Amino acid sequence: xxxxxxxxxxxxxxxxxxxxxxxxxxxTNFRSLLWYKQEKKAPTFLFMLTSSxxxxxxGRLSSILDKKELFSIxxxxxxxxxxxxxxxxxxxxxxxxxxxxxxxLIIKP
Amino acid sequence: xxxxxxxxxxxxxxxxxxxxxxCQVDSQVTMMFWYRQQPGQSLTLIxxxxxxxxxxxxxxxxxxxxxxxxPNLTFSTLTVSNxxxxxxxxxxxxxxxxxxxxxxxEQYFGPGTRLTVT
Numbered sequence: 001x002x003x004x005x006x007x008x009x010x011x012x013x014x015x016x017x018x019x020x021x022x023x024x025x026x027x028t029n030f031r032s033l034l035w036y037k038q039e040k041k042a043p044t045f046l047f048m049l050t051s052s053x054x055x056x057x058x059g060r061l062s063s064i065l066d067k068k069e070l071f072s073i074x075x076x077x078x079x080x081x082x083x084x085x086x087x088x089x090x091x092x093x094x095x096x097x098x099x100x101x102x103x104x105l106i107i108k109p
Numbered sequence: 110x111x112x113x114x115x116x117x118x119x120x121x122x123x124x125x126x127x128x129x130x131x132c133q134v135d136s137q138v139t140m141m142f143w144y145r146q147q148p149g150q151s152l153t154l155i156x157x158x159x160x161x162x163x164x165x166x167x168x169x170x171x172x173x174x175x176x177x178x179x180p181n182l183t184f185s186t187l188t189v190s191n192x193x194x195x196x197x198x199x200x201x202x203x204x205x206x207x208x209x210x211x212x213x214x215e216q217y218f219g220p221g222t223r224l225t226v227t
Contacts, residue, residue, distance in 0.1 A: 034215055041199050041221030043152070045206070048215045088151060095205075097216060099151045 002027040004091050006100035014108050017079050021103045023089030024071040031092040033072050035063055038086045038102070046074070046087075079107045111136050111204050113219035121225045122192055129188045130222045132202035137182035142216070143175070144201045152201070158185040192226045199223050 007022045023033065032050045036043035047056045049065035049072055056063050060079075065072045076083055084107045089100040112135040122128050132141065141158040155175055156164040164177040178186045189196050200222045206215040 032215075041223065042201055042218040045215050045217060090152075097152075097154070099153075101151045 002091070002093050002098045004089055004098050004100040006087075006089050006103050008103060009101065010104040010106070012106045012108060013079060015079060015081060017107075018075065018077045019079060019105060021074040021076075021087050021089075021105070022071060023074070023100055025089075025091045025098070026070060027091050027093035027098060029094045030067070031095070033065055034090045034092065034097070035072070035074050036088040036090065038088055039084075043088055076105075081107045081109055083107050111138060111206070111217050113202060113204060113217060115200075115202060115219040115222050117222055118220060119223040119225075121227060124193050124226055126192055127188055127190045128192065128224060129186050130200050130202075130224075132185045132187070132219055134183045134204055138204040139182070140205050141179065141185045142203045143177065143185070143187045144203060144218075146199045146201065146221075148197070155187070155200075158187075158202075189224065192224075194226045197224055197226045 004025045013019055032048050034048050035046040037046055047063045052065055052067040060077045063072060063074045084105060086102040086104050088102045090097040114133045116131045120128055143155040144152045145155050146152050154167050155170045156166040156177055158164050158177050158179040160179045160182050174190050176188045201218050203216045203218045206217055
């Protein structure tokens with residue numbers, strides 16, 4: 001059975017800290033791994049990763065995929081209170097997204 | 110990326126009634142998806158809305174409870190029928206984005222409908 005596991009489930013840090021969120025997966029036909037940020041209702045797309053070892057970067061956020069070890073990490077540097085959200089990882093397996101449970105990140109001022 | 114709107118944005122409904130949620134996209138898309146997110150949980154796919162044919166439902170979801178319409182390539186509706194408090198959730202529609210060179214696709218989401226059943 002396809003599954004995506006995120007860790008930690010929740011994380012509380014102080015503004016300015018760097019955080020690393022983890023996503024591991026076991027799927028039958030991997031096509032890509034996606035990261036989303038969910039603040040209120042709808043998730044917003046962050047990154048799509050298809051190749052191992054190539055870092056995707058957007059401002060203070062970056063992500064990388066390891067297809068051999070079947071995991072991805074999402075890094076956020078110099079965190080701000082606006083980074084507080086649930087971060088969702090999903091794996092595209094045959095065009096079906098398998099979702100992780102999410103990591104709830106709280107940034108304290 | 111596509112611009113997606115949903116109506117209503119939120120509603121409070123009595124048990125036993127039905128609510129129809131609309132999803133409008135600003136461009137023609139082949140596949141539209143309906144998700145549910147119950148409080149404190151991740152997203153669960155309800156069904157894939159196909160234009161010109163019946164929706165494809167995931168395990169645990171049936172057409173009688175969640176009828177879906179897809180009259181054209183820019184619009185879909187999801188009805189939550191005979192509601193109970195367990196149906197209180199955020200309901201989201203989504204569409205596929207443009208593909209990467211390897212043919213994999215990201216999804217974009219509508220703003221969601223927050224449903225509370227009393």
